[in-house]
Amino acid sequence: MELFEAIRRRHSYRGPMQDQPVPREDLLRIVQAGIQAPSGYNAQTTTFVIIDDPKVLAEIAAIDPRNAILGQARALIACVAPRGAEPGSTRLFFGVEDCAAAVENMLLAITALGYASVWLDGWLRMEGRDAAVGRIFDVPQERIVRVLLPLGVPAQEEEQHPRKPLDERAWFNRHGD
Numbered sequence: 235m236e237l238f239e240a241i242r243r244r245h246s247y248r249g250p251m252q253d254q255p256v257p258r259e260d261l262l263r264i265v266q267a268g269i270q271a272p273s274g275y276n277a278q279t280t281t282f283v284i285i286d287d288p289k290v291l292a293e294i295a296a297i298d299p300r301n302a303i304l305g306q307a308r309a310l311i312a313c314v315a316p317r318g319a320e321p322g323s324t325r326l327f328f329g330v331e332d333c334a335a336a337v338e339n340m341l342l343a344i345t346a347l348g349y350a351s352v353w354l355d356g357w358l359r360m361e362g363r364d365a366a367v368g369r370i371f372d373v374p375q376e377r378i379v380r381v382l383l384p385l386g387v388p389a390q391e392e393e394q395h396p397r398k399p400l401d402e403r404a405w406f407n408r409h410g411d
């Protein structure tokens with residue numbers, strides 16, 4: 235799929251998934267797209283855990299049975315980031331931005347390959363879920379599960395959610411009102 239088509243088609247998908255596994259070859263292509271993302275100082279702080287074992291997927295879904303997309307996911311990519319700057323480091327901390335850049339690259343790759351997903355981040359920040367998920371796949375104490383991307387082949391068509399018009403959000407040469 236052409237890049238601008240993938241950008242246009244990407245949307246958060248929380249609906250049912252087809253009963254079809256996501257081949258590891260595709261999962262690795264998606265994560266490679268995340269690895270290609272820029273990062274502050276090229277420090278490449280984001281690491282990735284790819285979950286395709288149904289038992290592990292079920293364990294994660296059991297953390298919050300109300301979050302239906304977790305129960306639907308045929309695979310899941312967890313983006314893991316440092317909790318903060320390394321002790322003694324004088325560099326600015328870009329762990330969150332590094333992770334966000336990787337996530338958007340992966341969402342576009344997911345769309346281009348015909349899968350659907352949603353950026354789960356707020357969900358992780360509540361009720362100690364980031365720690366609960368991290369324990370399931372042994373994330374070290376000094377790192378945090380920042381984003382989860384549940385994915386699969388969507389069982390229904392959905393449109394992109396609306397955007398404000400460009401002239402309300404972008405201007406040439408000075409910030410508008």
Ligand SMILES: Cc1cc2nc3c(=O)[nH]c(=O)nc-3n(C[C@H](O)[C@H](O)[C@H](O)COP(=O)(O)O)c2cc1C
Pocket residue numbers: 244245246247248352353354355356357358394395
């Ligand atoms: C930083 C961030 C955190 C998000 N956290 C969640 C989340 O926890 N759960 C969820 O269902 N969607 C989450 N989303 C998805 C947004 O709700 C979604 O991107 C937004 O409503 C726009 O819709 P679209 O992605 O279909 O364009 C998050 C998106 C971002 C960028």
